[in-house]
Amino acid sequence: MTAHATPPPFSDPQWRQVRQLLGALDERQRWWLSGYLTATGTAPDTAAARTDAPHPVLIGYGTETDNCRQLARLLSERCGAAGIATEVIDLARLRPRQLARRDHLVIITATHGDGDPPEPIQAFYQGLMGDDAPKLDNLKFAVLALGDSSYERFCVTGQEFDQRLEALGGERLIARQDCDVDFEQLARDWIARLLEALPKTGNTDAAPGPSPAPASSPFRYDKHHPLTVEVLVNQNLSAADRRQPIHHLELALDQAIPDLLPGDAVGILADNPPELVAAVLDACELSGEQPVTVNDDAQPLVQALRQSRDLTIVGTGFLTFWAEHSNAPALKTLCEAESREQRAFLRQHQLLDLLSQYPAHAPAQALVNALRPLQPRLYDVANSLAELDDELHLTIKAFRYPFRERHEQGIASRYLLDLQPGDPVRLYPHRNTRFRLPDDDAPLILIAEGTGIAPYRAFLQALSQRPQRPPCWLVFAEQRFEEDFLYQLDIQQAHADGVLEQVDTVFYQDRPGASLIDPLLNQIDRLASWIEQGAHLYLCGDKGRLSDLENSLKTALDQRQGDGAWKQLGRNKRLHRNLY
Numbered sequence: 202m203t204a205h206a207t208p209p210p211f212s213d214p215q216w217r218q219v220r221q222l223l224g225a226l227d228e229r230q231r232w233w234l235s236g237y238l239t240a241t242g243t244a245p246d247t248a249a250a251r252t253d254a255p256h257p258v259l260i261g262y263g264t265e266t267d268n269c270r271q272l273a274r275l276l277s278e279r280c281g282a283a284g285i286a287t288e289v290i291d292l293a294r295l296r297p298r299q300l301a302r303r304d305h306l307v308i309i310t311a312t313h314g315d316g317d318p319p320e321p322i323q324a325f326y327q328g329l330m331g332d333d334a335p336k337l338d339n340l341k342f343a344v345l346a347l348g349d350s351s352y353e354r355f356c357v358t359g360q361e362f363d364q365r366l367e368a369l370g371g372e373r374l375i376a377r378q379d380c381d382v383d384f385e386q387l388a389r390d391w392i393a394r395l396l397e398a399l400p401k402t403g404n405t406d407a408a409p410g411p412s413p414a415p416a417s418s419p420f421r422y423d424k425h426h427p428l429t430v431e432v433l434v435n436q437n438l439s440a441a442d443r444r445q446p447i448h449h450l451e452l453a454l455d456q457a458i459p460d461l462l463p464g465d466a467v468g469i470l471a472d473n474p475p476e477l478v479a480a481v482l483d484a485c486e487l488s489g490e491q492p493v494t495v496n497d498d499a500q501p502l503v504q505a506l507r508q509s510r511d512l513t514i515v516g517t518g519f520l521t522f523w524a525e526h527s528n529a530p531a532l533k534t535l536c537e538a539e540s541r542e543q544r545a546f547l548r549q550h551q552l553l554d555l556l557s558q559y560p561a562h563a564p565a566q567a568l569v570n571a572l573r574p575l576q577p578r579l580y581d582v583a584n585s586l587a588e589l590d591d592e593l594h595l596t597i598k599a600f601r602y603p604f605r606e607r608h609e610q611g612i613a614s615r616y617l618l619d620l621q622p623g624d625p626v627r628l629y630p631h632r633n634t635r636f637r638l639p640d641d642d643a644p645l646i647l648i649a650e651g652t653g654i655a656p657y658r659a660f661l662q663a664l665s666q667r668p669q670r671p672p673c674w675l676v677f678a679e680q681r682f683e684e685d686f687l688y689q690l691d692i693q694q695a696h697a698d699g700v701l702e703q704v705d706t707v708f709y710q711d712r713p714g715a716s717l718i719d720p721l722l723n724q725i726d727r728l729a730s731w732i733e734q735g736a737h738l739y740l741c742g743d744k745g746r747l748s749d750l751e752n753s754l755k756t757a758l759d760q761r762q763g764d765g766a767w768k769q770l771g772r773n774k775r776l777h778r779n780l781y
């Protein structure tokens with residue numbers, strides 16, 4: 202859709218039809234279609250498909266929660282309108298040596314984990330950083346880095362790519378832009394500058410023009426256009442006295458969400474707790490009735506604070522804003538200090554700490570503009586919509602953390618755990634194409650830690666409907682058998698029905714010292730034999746524990762099957778990670 206290298210890969214009649222169709226679609230439909238083609242993999246891996254024509258600009262994105270993919274699509278749209286030929290590719294599908302034959306590369310990447318590259322692009326990242334990376338003397342490049350300044354290692358993946366591409370011989374087209382969570386405007390401005398530096402082919406896209414809306418989503422709904430659904434059931438699955446309870450949430454879907462498959466997630470747009478909103482209004486001596494505008498939408502201040510603004514984490518932008526309004530010398534000095542010092546201060550001060558320690562007045566709209574946008578949170582869908590298309594099930598664990606002398610709760614999990622039947626919830630679908638069931642009958646090894654069981658429940662429901670069932674082995678770990686065996690009945694039923702050939706459980710508190718890897722190492726012959734038969738291996742849940750497990754499994758498997766056996770699993774796209 203976005204490649205306009207001459208000549209287009211169509212016959213004349215085909216090309217006329219394509220242009221005719223594009224001309225008949227409105228902007229949102231075109232974006233939907235381009236996102237759909239990318240997401241369904243219908244677009245060819247154009248980076249690999251070589252022609253003698255000059256190369257279009259390669260736009261590679263690294264994403265976990267979709268922001269960078271959307272910006273890549275936006276950049277491609279803008280390039281199309283400006284007569285610049287582009288190809289958009291997920292860096293997860295690109296090998297560094299393919300860059301040696303390119304002239305122009307734009308990388309748009311997030312940083313995740315604790316300053317890590319997004320999980321899907323780990324192989325590309327390691328390849329580019331490694332000793333075997335190609336010389337890139339002919340490459341001109343630009344990097345847009347997305348991140349969150351509340352993390353210690355802000356935007357480091359983009360920074361690392363930027364430095365590495367230069368070190369490999371590349372020439373920077375324009376300076377890298379690091380963006381915080383309120384990235385939209387900065388990213389648009391950077392794109393506008395970049396367009397001036399990219400080569401034009403002269404052809405402009407048949408139809409698209411600039412638009413202020415975000416680029417395509419393969420679904421009708423996205424974080425800017427969420428679907429509102431109603432709570433049916435909110436049930437505690439774990440012990441009543443558990444400090445971090447786990448709930449099962451059922452939501453009514455009045456409208457079908459097309460193509461939401463087992464393995465996919467939804468982004469939840471949580472509301473801030475009313476007490477927190479009230480405390481912020483009090484601290485600022487503002488009335489919640491005051492009118493403000495958020496994304497061109499007029500609304501009372503109380504709604505903006507409840508639904509759209511982060512009332513917990515303070516960004517450096519807000520620090521400057523509050524220093525000006527409070528006139529507090531300590532804050533003014535801090536604003537002149539190094540950003541590292543500012544971030545250290547902000548890690549010790551949530552919004553209310555700052556507002557109460559340094560009292561000030563600020564106009565309602567200015568306050569809303571200065572606060573960070575409230576970020577959606579992704580939750581894996583715990584049921585198969587092919588079985589039940591009017592309900593969506595989620596598994597939610599409370600997130601509690603110590604902060605200064607007190608205990609805080611995660612905004613999204615608190616919001617979800619407190620929901621009552623009948624309450625509305627805003628959400629949008631999020632595809633997770635790398636965490637899907639294979640189409641064939643290859644054996645499946647499903648390894649889950651805690652809420653990592655959620656997508657497997659959807660897998661089991663989908664598998665139960667297949668006429669030919671692949672062998673399926675579940676390994677699940679939680680705290681105590683009596684209280685924390687999440688979805689015990691579903692799992693036992695799947696076992697009884699033959700959907701699950703084998704189930705192994707580990708309950709840490711029942712057997713101190715036990716580890717999730719024990720059942721796998723104890724049955725290493727079986728594991729190796731399943732993998733030899735082409736099994737797909739899935740890891741879902743706690744990042745720390747499952748990364749440790751992966752390292753140990755890699756060692757064990759490489760010892761048995763030869764060095765590189767584990768790596769081969771990844772290369773064959775039979776290793777699926779969903780870690781958080």
Ligand SMILES: Cc1cc2nc3c(=O)[nH]c(=O)nc-3n(C[C@H](O)[C@H](O)[C@H](O)COP(=O)(O)O)c2cc1C
Nearest residue numbers: 264265266267268269311312314316348349355356
């Ligand atoms: C679990 C998690 C960890 C993150 N870790 C970092 C980090 O270490 N440094 C950083 O700058 N941003 C971090 N971020 C922020 C993301 O980079 C930011 O939200 C970005 O817009 C995500 O882009 P994506 O939607 O394309 O994945 C993290 C976000 C999440 C959800």
